Amino acid sequence: MFQKFYDLLIAGGAWLTILEGLWATVQISFFALVLGTLLGAEVCAMRRSKHKILKIPASIYIAVLRGSPVLMLLMLFYYVVFAKTDMDALVVAIITFGLNTAAYIAELMRSALDATDKGxxxxxxxxxxSGFAAFRYVTLPQAAEIAKPVYQSTIINLIQWTSVVGYVTITDLTRVINNISARTMQPLFMIIVGMIIYLGLSYLVTGIFALSDRIKKRKAGAKK
Amino acid sequence: MSLIEVKGLCKSFGNLEVLKDVSFTVDEGEVVVIIGGSGCGKSVTLRSIELLEKPDKGQIFINGREITAKGADIDSIRREMGMVYQSFNLFSHMNIEENMILAPTRLLKMPREEAVAKAKDLLKQVGLLDKLHAMPQNLSGGQKQRVAIARCLMMEPKIMLFDEPTSALDPTMVGEVLATMRMLAKKGMTMIIVTHEMNFAKEIGSRIMFLADKGVYEQGTPAEIFDNPRKEKTIAFIKKLKFISMHIESRDFDLMELHGNITTFGERYGLGSKAAYRLQLCAEELIYEMFKCAEDEIDTDLSIEYSESEKCIRLNIDAKGKEYNPFALSEDDEPMGVMIVKRTSQNYSHSYVSGTNKISVEI
Structure with a gap:
């Protein structure tokens, strides 16, 4: 077992390639999340607006982006929209996943804001x-607390969905695992390794959220 | 000059007109209690003063400044008033101390230490100093409402508005909140209170405003309104507080409504659940018993009143039909219901006057 581990991952320097793939996955996930959160907040604000000019486009955006597979969107962007530009595939992936995540985040923010107490x-x-101060000091912190668990699972979903970027020539974690397993003819072992790494990423996200909760609790406790 | 002046206030929700041309003033030191049936616009009136409801027409002046004016500095005018809600509305993500110091530190730039000292002082006055670091969800309803009142006082308002402050409370906690409000009134605070606590209204109010017909229907001192109402709807409203009356025309009458009314009646006079239960039992048994005397149509009137001086509840039933005295049956024929009534009541009597069986029971 250890021999196999050594032969496949360490000896040939495969672990370095895996690390590179992991880095691509992390990059896409992270920047798509940042983009998606910022854009999602905008879309959410539009969606909650009283003006139809803002509300309707936001609703359509959410419906379309949540209703179509992210891989289709990725292919659309890579092979059609940005085909003529020399934009890096990684950037296209970040934009794609950012736009897709924005739709989900807009909806989760909306439901969290709706769940806060108007009283x-x-x-x-x-x-x-002022209305802004009320939002800043009461609505926002309470909505963030409500949205947290859903936001966490959105992030984990996002990370896992990035595994399709291999379709547009990006060598992410999944692609690397696939390459190595093809080369070494050891798919079972390599896929398990890949799954464990994804699992680790998910746990990392869960851990970060748990840690933030704990810090918050300690802060509240310290005030006493 | 009056502290609050409302001029020609109109408000509709869709097609439903709630307030029509309402005008009134409140002077400094007055305690105005707004009463009225549900949906008569009590809360809307109060919320309009804070501009939580935007009036369709009319002007509202707070301490000489018009809050309804275009471009009025609403936030600054609102600082002159404190509002206490039925649902407390404490900030649920902050502890009591933070709840209390948020407004003065942010809006008045009061130093934190000073604000905390003030919060402690006010909490002490409402008897909750030990809850300074508690979270709102760990407080009882009555405690939350007292904190809410104290939180308003942090801003030193000239006027306090209370929107049914005890309606969401357990009956056992109403007292502590009313006591806090009494303390405020004693200090000369100008207050407008919307409440269903009639005894409290009578006691604390310097003026009672009865709302009906989309406006102020009748107003006056508590004695004028509660003991000598002059106008028709006020009389009916006040009477309803003191009596329960019900007209029964069918065997399928609304028994649940009667039970509910008796429960509320019992709570209002502090009769205790046992007495209220006995009253429900007697009323129910007697109504069904008296169906026996009905010839073809059922025509029964029931009334319940409480005599505070004699400390007894009188239940009267007038049933039209042939003569029938449920209390004069031989022991063998006596129905279960009548036995129950005899056991639970102190006095019972029956008389037959011009086609009506009159039953009177004292409990």
Whole structure:
């Protein structure tokens, strides 16, 4: 077992290739998440707007992006929209996954904001706070707390969906695993290794959220 | 000059007109209690003063400044008022201390230490100093409402508005909140209170405003409104507080409504659940018993009143039909229901006057 591990991953320097693939996966996931969160907030604001000019495009955006497979969107962007530009495939992937995640994040933000207590906002307003201050001090922190678990699973979903970027020539973690297993004729072993790495990524995300919860609790405790 | 002046306030929700041309003023130190049936616009009136509802027409002046004016500095006018809600509305992600100091530190730039000292002082006054670091969800309803009142006082408002402050509370916790409000009234705070606690209204109010017909229907001192109402709807409303009356025309009458009314009636007079239960039992048994005397149509009137001086509840049933005295049956024929009534009541009597069986039971 250890021999196999050594032969396949260490001896030929395969672990370095795996690391490179992992790095691509992490890059795409991270930047797509940042883009998706920022864009998602915009879309959410539009979706919640009273004006139809903003509301309808946002609804259509959410419906289309959530309703179509992200791989289709990726192929559309890579082979059609950005085909003539010399844009790096990695950037195309980041844009694609960013746009896709934005639709999900817009919806999760909307449901979290809708779930907050309007009475507390009224209390803020009657104390003399502006609407923005009420949002900043009451609605936002409470909505963030509500959205946290769903946001966490959105991130994990995003990471796993990036495994399709191999279709557009990116050598991400999945692609690397695939290449090595083809070369060494050891698919079972390599796929298990790949799955363990993805699992590790998911646990990392879960761990970060758990840690932030713990820090928050400690802070609240320290005040006492 | 009056502290609050409402001029020609109109408000509709869709096609439903709630307030029509409402005008009134509130002077400094007054405690105005707004009463009225449900949906009469009590809360809307109060919320309009804070501009939580935007009036369709009319002007509202707070301490001389018009809050309804275009371009008015609403946030600054609102700082003159404190509002207490039925649902408390404490900020659920902050502890009590943070709840209380948020407004003064952010809006008045009060130093944190000073704000905390003030919060402690106010919490002490409402008896909750030990809850300074508790989270709102760990407080009882009554405690939450007292904190909500104290939180308003942090901003030193000139006016306090109370929107059914005890309606969401367990009956056992109503007292502590009312006590806090009483303390405020004693200090000369100008207050407008929307409440269903009529005894409290009578006691604390310097003026009672009865809302009906989309506006202020009748207003006056508590004695004028509660003991000597002059206008028709006020009389009916006040009467309903003191009596339960029900007209029964069918065997399938709304028994649940009667039970509900008796429960509320019992709570209002502090009769205790046992007495209320006995009352429900007697009323139900007697109504069914008296169906026996009906000839073809059922025509029964039931009324319940509480005499505070004699400390007894009187239940009267007038049933039209042939003469029938449920209390004069021989022991063998006596139905179960009548036995129950005899056991639970102190006095019972029956008389037959011009085609009506009059039953009176004291409990």
């Amino acid at each position: 507390q906002v009224e209390a803020m307003r009657t104390l003399g706070f």
